[in-house]
Amino acid sequence: MVPGEPGPSWNPIIDLQLLWSFPFMVNAFRAGTIVAVLAGLIGWFMVLRRQSFAGHTVAVAGFPGAAGATLLGVAPVFGYFGFCLAAAAVIAALPRGRDAGYREESAVTGTVNAFALACGYLFIALYKGFLGGVNALLFGNFLGITDDDVLALLAVAVVALAVLAAVGRPLLFASVDPDVAAARGVPVRALSVVFLMLLGAAVAEASQITGTLLVFALLVMPAATAQRLTARPVASLALTVLIGIVATWLGLGIAYFSPYPIGFCVTTVAFAGYLLAHAARAGRFGLPRPRLAGGAT
Amino acid sequence: MTPLTRLDDAVQPSAPPAWPSTGDPVVCLRGAAARVGGRTLWRDVDLSVAAGEFVAVLGPNGVGKSTLVKTILGLQPAAAGEVRVLGGRPGRANHRIGYLPQRRGFDATLRIRGVDVVRLGLDGDRWGIPLPGSARFARRRRAAEARVAEVIDLVGATGYAHRPIGQLSGGEQQRLLIAQALVRRPALLLLDEPLDSLDLPNQGAVAALLGHVAHAEGVSVMIVAHDVNPLLAYLDGVVYLAHGAAVTGTPDEVINGPALSRLYGSPVEVLCTSDGRLVVVGAPEPPAVHADRHADRPSGARDGSR
Ligand SMILES: Nc1ncnc2c1ncn2[C@@H]1O[C@H](COP(=O)(O)OP(=O)(O)OP(=O)(O)O)[C@@H](O)[C@H]1O
Ligand SMILES: [Mg+2]
Numbered sequence: 001m002v003p004g005e006p007g008p009s010w011n012p013i014i015d016l017q018l019l020w021s022f023p024f025m026v027n028a029f030r031a032g033t034i035v036a037v038l039a040g041l042i043g044w045f046m047v048l049r050r051q052s053f054a055g056h057t058v059a060v061a062g063f064p065g066a067a068g069a070t071l072l073g074v075a076p077v078f079g080y081f082g083f084c085l086a087a088a089a090v091i092a093a094l095p096r097g098r099d100a101g102y103r104e105e106s107a108v109t110g111t112v113n114a115f116a117l118a119c120g121y122l123f124i125a126l127y128k129g130f131l132g133g134v135n136a137l138l139f140g141n142f143l144g145i146t147d148d149d150v151l152a153l154l155a156v157a158v159v160a161l162a163v164l165a166a167v168g169r170p171l172l173f174a175s176v177d178p179d180v181a182a183a184r185g186v187p188v189r190a191l192s193v194v195f196l197m198l199l200g201a202a203v204a205e206a207s208q209i210t211g212t213l214l215v216f217a218l219l220v221m222p223a224a225t226a227q228r229l230t231a232r233p234v235a236s237l238a239l240t241v242l243i244g245i246v247a248t249w250l251g252l253g254i255a256y257f258s259p260y261p262i263g264f265c266v267t268t269v270a271f272a273g274y275l276l277a278h279a280a281r282a283g284r285f286g287l288p289r290p291r292l293a294g295g296a297t
Numbered sequence: 298m299t300p301l302t303r304l305d306d307a308v309q310p311s312a313p314p315a316w317p318s319t320g321d322p323v324v325c326l327r328g329a330a331a332r333v334g335g336r337t338l339w340r341d342v343d344l345s346v347a348a349g350e351f352v353a354v355l356g357p358n359g360v361g362k363s364t365l366v367k368t369i370l371g372l373q374p375a376a377a378g379e380v381r382v383l384g385g386r387p388g389r390a391n392h393r394i395g396y397l398p399q400r401r402g403f404d405a406t407l408r409i410r411g412v413d414v415v416r417l418g419l420d421g422d423r424w425g426i427p428l429p430g431s432a433r434f435a436r437r438r439r440a441a442e443a444r445v446a447e448v449i450d451l452v453g454a455t456g457y458a459h460r461p462i463g464q465l466s467g468g469e470q471q472r473l474l475i476a477q478a479l480v481r482r483p484a485l486l487l488l489d490e491p492l493d494s495l496d497l498p499n500q501g502a503v504a505a506l507l508g509h510v511a512h513a514e515g516v517s518v519m520i521v522a523h524d525v526n527p528l529l530a531y532l533d534g535v536v537y538l539a540h541g542a543a544v545t546g547t548p549d550e551v552i553n554g555p556a557l558s559r560l561y562g563s564p565v566e567v568l569c570t571s572d573g574r575l576v577v578v579g580a581p582e583p584p585a586v587h588a589d590r591h592a593d594r595p596s597g598a599r600d601g602s603r
Contacts (some may be wrong), residue, residue, distance in 0.1 A: 173421030
């Protein structure tokens with residue numbers, strides 16, 4: 001909540017005009033939109049590949065990254081990207097079972113996860129004056145996003161999406177049907193490394209909006225909601241992006257007018273969407289109807 | 298696992314292929330051997346499959362049938378001998394091969410439609426995204442969609458192809474995967490237990506379909522199976538793997554008491570039931586033609602192809 005501001009008018013157009021009259025809010029919307037698109041698309045593949053645990057671990061690694069960067073007096077952005085990409089590289093380098101593929105994330109992933117959180121705590125403890133920023137690192141922050149930050153987010157997102165567009169179809173093939181894809185000459189192992197790097201980039205971007213603990217609001221929830229609603233890949237991808245953007249915009253609006261951190265607001269909106277999608281599907285395909293009690297006593 | 302017993306008289310490395318092969322063979326093995334995990338699974342295997350031939354690969358669990366398929370695909374290097382596929386080294390012409398791996402089905406929560414899985418078989422290995430809007434794009438897409446619909450109709454999966462594949466039954470998934478293997482009009486079909494999880498009428502229907510694909514469309518078909526009976530009417534040849542070696546020949550030449558007894562090195566009988574079905578009895582490892590799948594696995598052994 002930005003103190004001293006009036007509450008919402010509940011007219012979306014007037015509220016958006018109000019929000020966009022502040023340059024920092026404009027930048028927050030720009031950054032949020034870029035991140036929602038990138039995280040949504042990469043997250044769609046992550047959900048399909050059942051790699052959410054890897055995504056979570058990469059996100060958690062962003063926490064010591066940002067804390068360590070602050071400790072060293074460097075911009076947190078470098079910490080996020082450095083540590084998220086490094087964690088993705090570690091997971092990519094893990095030996096895996098002969099046929100387990102990406103489906104069985106090894107216990108090493110969990111080890112990296114716990115160690116990263118511990119390091120984050122250590123860095124924060126070492127940097128005494130920083131404690132107030134912990135909430136922002138873990139649960140997100142939309143204040144103080146500069147034009148340069150937006151440009152950096154955009155540049156990374158454009159590169160990542162270009163790579164995704166280039167490898168998208170073979171990646172889908174390798175995710176759905178790795179054995180046949182490998183026999184067809186699709187480099188399944190190399191694609192899985194490329195994908196983890198893309199995941200690292202997407203997570204590093206999302207962390208800066210939602211905080212490291214709540215990246216799934218943009219990474220998993222839009223994709224999971226869209227996949228619930230349709231099994232057509234193209235429609236599902238488009239819906240993922242749409243849901244991600246709507247959740248981010250609503251979340252930003254709520255965060256502006258309320259005392260809660262942005263990550264919490266986006267997560268709540270995205271989760272509501274997920275529940276609605278569940279309810280919609282359950283309604284469409286007929287839950288077992290509650291049996292009428294009849295006219296008996 | 299049983300020790301290796303070489304066959305002296307049943308399989309000679311120089312023996313000519315047992316069923317007539319005309320022209321260039323599509324698949325050709327000469328004295329080939331396979332080693333996985335430091336163990337030789339089979340050796341001195343000679344095999345030649347020509348265009349339009351329908352060949353079954355039989356044998357007990359763990360004998361290396363899936364490994365043979367992977368050797369032909371170039372996913373597993375041959376430990377000895379020569380392997381040639383579609384006129385080149387294995388792995389060179391895999392875009393002309395339709396492959397159905399041995400598997401246990403898709404994750405029930407996988408939210409991708411059957412048609413999408415078939416479509417991936419058509420162009421899933423292409424890089425980049427096509428630019429929508431161009432006339433060439435529209436024409437390509439219509440042709441691709443028509444081909445996918447055609448092949449789905451061929452396997453009789455039209456009724457459920459638009460449902461998420463994870464929600465389909467094992468047999469329905471299997472049919473869609475056969476369609477995926479067929480969609481690119483391959484020159485060679487390698488199917489690892491495609492009849493697995495199909496009921497008897499469907500086994501017959503798929504066998505007839507594969508026979509048609511081989512004999513009418515000139516596609517070479519190699520199929521790994523545990524029960525040869527649904528296939529018998531259509532087969533040109535049989536490769537029977539056991540005890541580290543193979544017998545190849547027409548079904549009559551291979552699936553008979555003396556030939557299998559030589560292969561196993563102990564008396565084996567093949568009984569013919571009144572309706573023409575073959576039953577192998579007395580094979581030292583658990584039932585070979587009628588298999589009780591995976592019941593005989595040593596606990597440490599893992600399935601070759603998921
Ligand atoms: N990559 C590997 N590393 C170690 N052992 C392997 C490997 N691949 C296969 N094997 C072993 O090789 C043997 C043959 O495997 P394969 O999958 O070819 O058998 P199969 O004849 O297809 O059996 P099934 O009828 O059960 O499918 C098995 O004992 C298996 O454990
Ligand atoms: Mg097998």
